[in-house]
Amino acid sequence: MKILALAAHPDDIEFQCAGTLILLKERGHEIALATINNGSCGSATLPPDEIARIRADEARRAAELIGATFDCVGIPDLESVFDNPTRRKVAELMRRTQPDIVFTHFPGDYMPDHEIAGLLARDATFTATLGNYPTGAPHPAPIIKRIPYLYYFSTTEGVDHFGQDVLLDIIVDVSSVMDKKAAMLCCHASQREWLRHEHGIDEYVEFLKRQSARFGARRRCAFGEGFRQHRGHAYPHDNILEKLLAPKE
């Protein structure tokens, strides 16, 4: 199967669903990573264009580490809007990728770029199937034939705007691939160094471990990642993720 993880910023995927992607890759599935935003606010010292270039390279390296591709819609950080030009760009990305399964941000994550990225991703899983929805791309990709399975990875720290735990219907045990998940995150060296400078400790990786341990605790395993499946009208309802990750006979 072809699996697309579509998040707001470079490194969001590593925090919320990279372990699951590694497990799926190990089972022979094809993985594509993509972001809506280009990471332009991710520095206290470098100008937006320069840090965006650096972060695209970092995200590409993280993707290469697990044999995945990387794509970016290119919206500057904090400039996400749910408008028609952006919807078309994301639909085109969806058609280029032709996914069977899509992972994106949980509704109500902590900041608007994340919320809008989740909405754009969900929107594109639908619009990309419609022949009468032109994207305006110079060489448009073919429509996708079926609405893909859609999963939301957990909000940051697993809580909603009000501090309540969000309802997750799947916790994937990623303990066996935790080192590789951390290695992917560490490809985002500009962010790791920034936090190390601010906190004086390796807060980037520590936060990743704390958060993954928190999801793991819900399933009594060391490290986990949490998801909820979109089961609204017209979307596939069967839990394909659980099937794909079931222990081999």
Ligand SMILES: [Zn+2]
């Ligand atoms: Zn983010």
